[in-house]
Amino acid sequence: EVQLVESGGGLVQPGGSLRLSCAASGFTFSDYWMHWVRQAPGEGLVWVSRISSDGTNTMYADSVKGRFTMSRDNAKNTMYLQMNSLRAEDTAVFYCVRYGIAFDYWGQGILITVSS
């Protein structure tokens, strides 16, 4: 069974940093490109970033470019999202997502709250 489990969320002050992790199981992690998608409270889905299967190619939404960095460790079946210079508007549930046929598996999501 495919499982994606996010961790590392919580409350952070504006300007602060957090690192999210996504632990994958139930599939060959190193075969898949992976994504982060976020959803602010009461709002829609917004794509954040993606990483290639080997970790060499990353891409980011303009809203997070230069502040967020995505990486992965295929030996540990884990990917990461380092989030710096956080802003109030980054408050959202962040989902770890597998790109198989479209976004076919989603983690349960983890809440990031940016507030003083």
Added chain:
Amino acid sequence: DIQMTQSPFTLSASVGDRVTITCRASQTIYDWLAWYQQKPGEVPKLLIYKASNLQSGVPRRFSGSGFGTEFTLTISSLQPDDFATYYCQQYNEYYTFGQGTKLEIK
């Protein structure tokens, strides 16, 4: 950037109704379009990929169609479990979601 526009924003319908949600892309995306269902407090679920392909396990009352810039998601006979928010997503050039369509009970 490719913009995705869904209509309607909200849809009220009854069990047994046939409903259609439309998604328009600001430029051609060929058939690189997916539909997702999200219920309150739950994770989005993939329903349709490549515009018209039903994801495994999704009931056949769901169908998708379209190519280029205009797409539709149709539910042939609404069931109580179908009341949710639906999102389209293009994945031809980067990735963009529509703003969502909330399907409510009339």
